[in-house]
Amino acid sequence: MGQRSALYIEARIHADLDDLWTRTQDPARHQRWDLRFTEIAHLPRAEGEPQRFRYATRLLPGLMIAGTGVCAGEKERPDGTRTSALRFSSPHPLSLLAEGSGYWRYIPDGDGVRFLTGYDYRPRWGAFGALADRLLLRPLMGWATAWSFDRLRLWLEWGISPERARLNWLMELFTRAVILAVTGAGLATESVLPAFGPLAVLMAFCWPLLLTVLFFAALLAPPLPCTPAARRCRRKAPSRSRAPRLLRTLETPR
Template identity: 50%
Template sequence: MARIYVETTIAASMDRVWLATQDHRQHPRWDARFGRIDPVPGSTPAAFTYATAVLPGVEIAGYGVHSGERQQAGGAVSALRFGSADRRSPIQEGSGYWRYVPVPGGVRFLTGYTYRTRWGRAGRLVDLVFGPTFGWATAWSFDRLRLWLEHGITPERARLYTALELVLRAALVATAGLLDGRPAVVLVAALLAIGLPPHPHTPAARRCRRRPEQENPR
């Protein structure tokens, strides 16, 4: 079973974080893993279907069952089971949770989930690339949510900022190649393009914790 963990702290009220993450209309706006989420009417516990665009005009569908109830201590946990019958999906089934922990000035928002791949050994090989990419997308989305709730940068605008920054970083490398062309110079430009910190208003996966606190090296 593959495992993914992501955590961030959002300077916003519990009500705002809860609404942005539990409302099926708001959730796909900031979470890059979902193109749309459709609740199944009358289902108990609450069920939903989802679709993710992997290429223009190509969607992979899946399903999920979740329940989200606030706890008396002020925090909340939302449990989830999910899967996909679509043979094109590398994920066959999985489960996880979202946890909301009140902290001074905001909410500690974290997720942990595991999933089982399909396609046998080939699926496990694909997951060597898919797993880190999926984890990165989760972290990038969490920071996108944080920017929305803290600074009012809508998910749509954050996506535009990301695209513009990628273009500028690519332009740096292209300019080095056109004006100089030496491999060493192009390599330095590429390292700068990768290593330069993102603009404060551009979502970045690197701002999120990617392992539980107790597993972090001291």
């Protein structure tokens, strides 16, 4: 797909391979943890045909961007790994993603599974779309995929439901925003210091330092263990990484 940089995300998940497979291949469960989709549904198919599906993403209240795709999976491979591949397209004029393809790999690794994806797509809207994709959409898609993978990990490892994980994330964002706002404003030193009584003079010197520590703690502290975080996933593909042959058997849906 041209000279664009394909997206790659990898997470190591301490979970049973069958459980991971189910929560990623079942559309009802997939849409719960994957931030990129609001709805995913399999479409009817004939015996022996690849599975077709419909997906939709809510951009704004009342505005859904929909598309269709085709996917296939290899659940039993000689090396013990599993693979699934898909191609997708969206005719919606507001969808910057015109068409694309990707894959998932499930690689048993000790007491866990290396779960990874590689995918790419062709943006529409000509030169403007290419620029918008490079500056905005592609970084956002990479972050959303990695965040979703970690959300899935929390579900499998900790039993934290995707809905609860999202709430944890929103609560942590809100808490950090409040701390940043309060410390950034500097607090009204003259109205706070009298509360320290004899220590007011000492606090006059310590207060700016305390505010600075709180500010940077809220800004730079790592996410809580129960909060999904894209930074926990690998974002750079190994040099030997390549798409599975299964992907070449699928045609882009129109």
